[in-house]
Structure formats: structure tokens, C-alpha cells
């Protein structure tokens with residue numbers, strides 16, 4: 001993807017190479033990505049404004065998830081297209097890394113926050129909502145301006161610095177929310193399949209959630225390290241040889 005930043009750090013050969021990359025992307029793909037990124041920036045901005053208005057008017061976070069859930073569900077689910085973008089090659093990033101990131105978010109939205117109403121007022125839900133919102137406004141506006149070849153330095157800086165704090169904060173919000181959900185899942189036996197049944201298969205959502213929580217231990221450092229590598233590449237111009245998926 002092209003990047004002709006207004007910070008004036010451009011170097012001829014890199015720019016030529018990147019312009020070539022953009023040309024080879026094709027006008028249609030570029031136009032689609034610009035539309036997609038503008039729509040996503042707008043969607044997360046609307047969500048951020050709705051959350052701020054709710055809190056200012058009500059003075060409490062109780063009921064906030066319920067009030068913004070439609071916008072959240074729509075735009076977070078729409079992000080599944082990011083995996084498609086990588087898979088079809090219009091975005092030069094890893095399907096695996098993007099897949100883990102997007103699927104964990106979809107899981108949090110639909111299979112935790114949407115499904116278990118009792119935890120919707122937890123502070124941890126607000127924590128990950130605020131963190132996701134700041135992250136996505138920054139990230140999608142970065143992609144948009146980058147595609148338009150007018151990337152203000154502060155957006156590039158924010159994209160590759162905010163995550164240092166926001167990523168662990170978001171993960172903390174997500175893990176605390178899943179932890180808060182455990183008693184309700186155990187009590188109701190939701191999404192679980194007990195034996196005997198005609199398929200002769202058993203599934204316990206409670207233990208599945210515990211496995212999901214533990215899966216953050218190997219997976220999150222990989223996402224975080226990926227972002228640190230991207231940061232070194234983009235902000236400090238380091239050449240990084242990435243392994244294939």
C-alpha cells in the first residue's frame with residue numbers, strides 16, 4: 001500500500017516501490033479499501049460519540065452496552081471482511097494474525113457480551129469497548145489517509161504507539177469479562193451439550209471459556225510482537241523479514 005506521509009520522511013526508492021505496490025493493487029481494490037476504511041472510521045466514531053453522550057447524560061456506565069450494542073455488533077461483524085481482504089491479497093498482511101484478532105473480537109461481542117446479559121454492565125465491558133473504539137478510530141483513519149497519500153504524522157504515530165498500552169488494556173477487559181461470565185455459564189449450562197444425546201457428543205461451554213482464556217497466553221504475545229515489529233518497520237524504517245503463515 002502506498003504511503004506518502006506529510007512528515008517528509010519519504011525516501012525516493014521506497015516511495016517508488018510503494019507506489020508500484022499501490023498501482024498493482026488496482027483502482028477497484030483501492031477504491032473499495034478507501035470506502036471500507038472510511039465506513040469503519042465513521043462507524044467507530046459514531047460508537048465513540050454514542051458512548052460519550054450516554055455517559056454524560058446518565059452519569060453511569062450501567063445500560064451503556066445495551067444502548068450501543070447495535071452499532072458495535074454491526075461494525076465489529078463487518079470487520080470479518082478484513083480476513084477476506086488478506087485472503088484475496090488486496091491487503092498485505094497475515095490471514096492468521098488478522099483471523100485471530102477478528103475472531104476473538106467477534107467471539108467477545110456475540111458469544112459473551114450479547115449472549116450473557118448479566119455481565120453487560122461490568123466495568124470490564126466498558127474497558128474493552130473504550131479501548132477498541134480508540135484503537136479502531138486510529139487504525140482505520142490511518143489506513144484511509146495512507147491510501148489517499150495524505151497521512152498526517154500524528155495519526156501514524158498514534159497507530160504505532162497507542163497499542164503499546166491499549167492492547168494489554170483491551171486484553172485485560174476481555175479476560176475479566178469472560179471471567180465474570182463463568183458463573184452464569186456454569187449455572188445455566190448454556191451452549192453446552194450433555195450426554196446422552198443422539199449425536200453422542202458432549203460439549204461444555206464453561207470449560208471451553210476457560211480454554212479460550214488460557215489461549216490468550218500463547219496468542220496475545222504473538223499479536224503484540226507482530227505490532228512491535230510493524231512499529232519498528234513503519235516508524236523506524238527497519239527491514240523485517242516476516243515468516244510465511
Ligand SMILES: CCCCCCCCCCCCC/C=C/C(=O)SCCNC(=O)CCNC(=O)[C@H](O)C(C)(C)COP(=O)(O)OP(=O)(O)OC[C@H]1O[C@@H](n2cnc3c(N)ncnc32)[C@H](O)[C@@H]1OP(=O)(O)O
Pocket residue numbers: 001002003033037082091092093094097098100101102103104105107131132135139143146147162163166167168169170171174212215216219220223226227230
Ligand atoms: C473462537 C474463539 C477464538 C478466541 C481466540 C482467543 C485468543 C485471543 C488472543 C488475543 C486476543 C487479542 C484481543 C485484542 C484486543 C484488542 O484489540 S485490544 C485493543 C488494542 N488493539 C490493537 O491495537 C489492535 C492491533 N491489531 C491490529 O492492528 C490488527 O488487527 C493486526 C492484524 C493485529 C495487525 O495489523 P496489520 O494489518 O498486520 O498491521 P498494519 O501495520 O496495520 O498493516 C499491515 C499492512 O496491511 C495494510 N492494511 C491492513 N489493513 C488494511 C486496510 N483495512 N486497508 C488498507 N490497508 C490495510 C497496511 O496498510 C499495511 O500495508 P503496507 O503499508 O503495505 O505494509
